[in-house]
Amino acid sequence: MSLNSKPDSDQIKSLSDARTVPKKIAVSIPRSPRSTWFSTLASLGGSIAVHSVSMSTPPPTQFNPLAGLAAVIFPGAGHLVLGRPRRAFFAAVGVMGLFLFGLFLGGIDAIDSKQDKVWFYGQTLVGAPTFVIDAIHQTQFKAYDTTTNTPRTGFPGEHRVSDGSRHVWEQLTEEQIQQGMGPPNIPGLGRLNEIAMLSIVLAGMLNLIIFLDALMPSPERSGKGKMKPVSEEESETGAES
Amino acid sequence: MILSSTLAYTPFIDAIAIHDFWYLLIIPMSIFLAIGYKSVRCSNMKNFPRSVAVFTIQILGGLLLLAIAFTIVINVLLPLLAPLPG
Numbered sequence: 118m119s120l121n122s123k124p125d126s127d128q129i130k131s132l133s134d135a136r137t138v139p140k141k142i143a144v145s146i147p148r149s150p151r152s153t154w155f156s157t158l159a160s161l162g163g164s165i166a167v168h169s170v171s172m173s174t175p176p177p178t179q180f181n182p183l184a185g186l187a188a189v190i191f192p193g194a195g196h197l198v199l200g201r202p203r204r205a206f207f208a209a210v211g212v213m214g215l216f217l218f219g220l221f222l223g224g225i226d227a228i229d230s231k232q233d234k235v236w237f238y239g240q241t242l243v244g245a246p247t248f249v250i251d252a253i254h255q256t257q258f259k260a261y262d263t264t265t266n267t268p269r270t271g272f273p274g275e276h277r278v279s280d281g282s283r284h285v286w287e288q289l290t291e292e293q294i295q296q297g298m299g300p301p302n303i304p305g306l307g308r309l310n311e312i313a314m315l316s317i318v319l320a321g322m323l324n325l326i327i328f329l330d331a332l333m334p335s336p337e338r339s340g341k342g343k344m345k346p347v348s349e350e351e352s353e354t355g356a357e358s
Numbered sequence: 359m360i361l362s363s364t365l366a367y368t369p370f371i372d373a374i375a376i377h378d379f380w381y382l383l384i385i386p387m388s389i390f391l392a393i394g395y396k397s398v399r400c401s402n403m404k405n406f407p408r409s410v411a412v413f414t415i416q417i418l419g420g421l422l423l424l425a426i427a428f429t430i431v432i433n434v435l436l437p438l439l440a441p442l443p444g
Binding site for chain 2: 193195196203205206208210212215217218220221222223224225226227232258283297301302303304307308309310312313314319320323324326327330331337340
């Protein structure tokens with residue numbers, strides 16, 4: 118049985134019966150004719166291979182690059198391509214829940230490819246949403262510091278203005294601050310900012326697991342750890358055959 | 359915070375000021391993590407809600423045990439091993 122081909126129902130039955138095969142061999146070898154002896158050896162080799170597979174994590178049923186590509190674009194989309202909509206929904210809820218929770222805590226400043234570079238590497242594992250938010254953050258919320266000539270987040274008492282070619286930070290007067298003017302966003306500080314960034318990194322690491330599962334999907338398992346290539350619909354509904 | 363009082367808070371743009379309750383934030387994080395992880399690792403989707411609940415409790419329980427262990431190390435063991443002068 119090739120690992121890349123989908124097993125049929127007979128092959129699966131032999132997987133579950135693999136433990137009983139060695140007993141049969143011990144009894145049948147001395148009395149078997151040569152042709153049977155060869156087939157017994159072949160089945161022994163097969164049973165050892167199958168047994169080692171059944172003892173470990175089930176192997177991927179089929180390498181699916183399209184599902185992998187979809188999973189990179191948006192969390193859960195890979196499982197949608199695989200025809201597992203319920204799993205896709207919950208995967209998206211898990212990853213995007215952590216992602217949005219991080220944004221809710223730390224604001225848009227929780228994703229910053231320039232000032233929090235190391236955190237950003239982990240956050241990129243979420244996929245497209247991270248790059249979109251970072252692009253918005255860099256272009257719509259940051260401006261140049263006129264003294265250091267580098268883009269940064271605004272401080273309290275500053276506002277973002279265009280000098281013709283780029284956006285720069287300009288100091289506000291006391292009266293303007295009283296009117297409610299200020300930078301376009303309030304950055305997170307201290308422990309809360311770390312928790313926000315951590316939440317988005319966790320979303321990225323979770324998405325990596327989901328991406329790998331979409332790229333190399335495992336067969337569904339029935340209750341007692343036997344591999345069971347049930348149809349996707351059965352696995353979604355939890356139906357037993 | 360001064361900024362919170364002068365500027366309008368915009369969700370998902372501004373940071374939220376809940377510094378006093380930071381330790382409670384682990385609960386929603388654990389729930390989302392459990393939902394995402396069990397969406398691909400749960401063998402049978404019929405058991406999904408139960409798996410998520412068990413995994414969430416395992417995460418929170420593990421963190422609670424770690425917190426207790428570190429509290430004992432820092433407040434009891436370290437002062438015994440290296441007493442502060444004075």
